[in-house]
Amino acid sequence: MVREQLVERSCAWCGEPVAYSGRGRPPRFCSPVHRRRAWEVRSAEERAGRPVSKGGRSTEPVREIVQRTETVVRPQIVQDAGRGSAAPRPAQRLSGQPYTLPEDAVEWIEALAALRREAVTNPKVAPFREHIANACEKTLQVLRSEMPGPDGTTPGEP
Numbered sequence: 001m002v003r004e005q006l007v008e009r010s011c012a013w014c015g016e017p018v019a020y021s022g023r024g025r026p027p028r029f030c031s032p033v034h035r036r037r038a039w040e041v042r043s044a045e046e047r048a049g050r051p052v053s054k055g056g057r058s059t060e061p062v063r064e065i066v067q068r069t070e071t072v073v074r075p076q077i078v079q080d081a082g083r084g085s086a087a088p089r090p091a092q093r094l095s096g097q098p099y100t101l102p103e104d105a106v107e108w109i110e111a112l113a114a115l116r117r118e119a120v121t122n123p124k125v126a127p128f129r130e131h132i133a134n135a136c137e138k139t140l141q142v143l144r145s146e147m148p149g150p151d152g153t154t155p156g157e158p
């Protein structure tokens with residue numbers, strides 16, 4: 001005659017062996033802590049399995065909406081920005097189109113050379129040679145005068 005008797009079973013939480021004394025219901029967990037953890041997981045799974053309207057968890061995958069904003073930087077000409085309309089903008093044609101003045105001595109010298117050519121060849125410039133000459137004389141006076149100091153005063157002035 002063969003008789004079987006439960007001697008040990010593994011904890012349903014951690015899998016560690018739990019001895020069975022042979023009396024009463026066989027233990028399912030090695031400790032009250034593991035019994036508690038198993039119950040928490042089981043009840044949480046039950047709660048999560050309910051419909052979303054009853055506090056359950058959605059089975060839908062997480063979705064994201066990404067908004068894409070592209071910033072384009074482009075230069076634009078602002079007319080009379082920050083100054084009265086009475087102040088003429090030197091680098092602006094009568095048509096309102098901007099143009100570029102020479103930026104350094106070499107460019108000014110080249111511009112003046114161009115003026116000498118234009119004064120005799122360009123029908124838009126030639127009729128105003130006298131006006132241009134007057135402007136050149138004023139320019140000459142300034143060019144040949146003494147340089148003002150850093151603070152804007154002319155050396156020699158009180």
Ligand SMILES: [Zn+2]
Nearest residue numbers: 011014030034
């Ligand atoms: Zn355990």
